[in-house]
Amino acid sequence: MSEYILETRNLSYKYQDGTKALNNINVKIEKGKKVSFVGVNGSGKSTVFLNFNGILKPTKGSVIYKGNEVKYNQKSLLELRKNIGIVFQDPENQLFSASVYQEVSFGAMNLKLSETEVRRRVDAALMDVGMYEYKDKAVHFLSYGQKKRVAIADILVMNPEIIVFDEPTSSLDPKHSKQIVKIFDDLNQKGITVILSTHDVELAYAWSDYIIVLKDGEIAREGTPQEIFSDDKLIHECYLEKPFILEVFEKLRSSGKIDSSSAVPRNKQELFEIINSKGEINNC
Ligand SMILES: Nc1ncnc2c1ncn2[C@@H]1O[C@H](COP(=O)(O)OP(=O)(O)O)[C@@H](O)[C@H]1O
Ligand SMILES: [Mg+2]
Known part of the structure; x- marks a missing residue:
């Protein structure tokens, strides 16, 4: 059994229009860690994430979850998506139900759980993101930061082992960014592996156990925050900041x-x- 909960082996991905978004990505994510993907726009962060939970299928190479290569049939994809949840950058693309409660219960209902268990999970997820008191409110009327938290609850309700956040703090003010980061830490304390992508070098540096830097669809370097951000050449070449x-x-x-x-x-x-x-x- 692998000590890594999620790996990619020689993962390459080409979009239908011919764009080569990823080239030979090999990552190994340790269970229970806080991992950041850093890189400028277009470096391939979102494409890696979409391959992580099988929304995209590698053009070459493979994704390995808990030592098993991901198979692209309905049964294994369902299992994979139950365990690896993605919170998209824009909550507007993720939320579609009328009320907060309906929104968050949707995923749990798809798991064919009892009504009591659905209610228990929805309540717990909403409490974890500090949105319980809004459960009867229309999603439509929530602020951006609140929508973001509901989008996180949407994923939590599935009880995933890994949560992947694509640019979670972009478009949030400092207060709401801190609130979200606190949620990540709480989840991580519960043993969930938290993976995020960010442009925010301050966040990546202060928060991560491990950082993977992408450039033009390839891994430029990976290592601890100190290793990554002490590397002035890397910072310059990957257009990062110290x-x-x-x-x-x-x-x-x-x-x-x-x-x-x-x-x-x-x-x-x-x-x-x-x-x-x-x-x-x-x-x-
Ligand atoms: N749906 C798509 N069709 C074609 N090319 C895409 C699509 N999505 C992203 N790309 C391209 O793939 C590359 C990687 O993009 P992306 O993974 O979105 O990077 P990031 O998340 O780091 O900004 C970029 O060159 C981007 O233009
Ligand atoms: Mg992106």
Whole structure:
């Protein structure tokens, strides 16, 4: 049994119009991890995700879920989609029912569960995303951030092992981005493997256990957030930016203002602690 919950082997994908979107992608995702796919528009993030849960079928290569190669028949696709849920970038493309409750119950009803179990799952999913009190409200009248959370509940109700979020914080303000990231962390605490794509280097750096950088449909590099964002050549070639926290840290370190042995900070709090532990920094 593989220690990886999800893998791709030599995955290539060509769209019908001839666009070669992915070329030989080999990824191995560990169970229970927080993984980010980073790369500019058009680098292939969404196409990888659509291959993950069988919405697209690889032109070449394969997708492996829990050690088994995905088969593209109805039975295995249903099983796959129950276990790997995708939350699309735009909730408008995902939501279609009248009320929040109807929307979220739809997926669970398709699983042929009892009415009591459907209700239990819908209530739990809505509570997990902080939308329980809106359950009788019309989806149509919700704000963008609320729709996004309902779209997440849509997936949670299936009890997936992996949730894939395509650009989850794009178009959200900082407050609602934080709210969504908190939901990811809560889900991850429950053992769900969380995979996301993002342009937001600050989020990828602070949040991820592991990062995969895509460029022109290929993997440019993968590694820990520190490995990825300390690689200036990679950042330049993949049109990324260095996360602000890391940039400040590297500047302070290279000018000798902090100990060269300080652990690399992942968030503001950790950076402030390093700065505060060094009295003379206050003079700079
Ligand atoms: N439905 C489609 N038909 C043809 N080409 C597409 C389609 N969707 C995406 N592409 C192309 O595939 C490549 C990868 O796109 P995509 O996976 O959407 O990248 P990302 O999510 O990183 O922005 C791009 O060149 C894009 O133009
Ligand atoms: Mg995309």
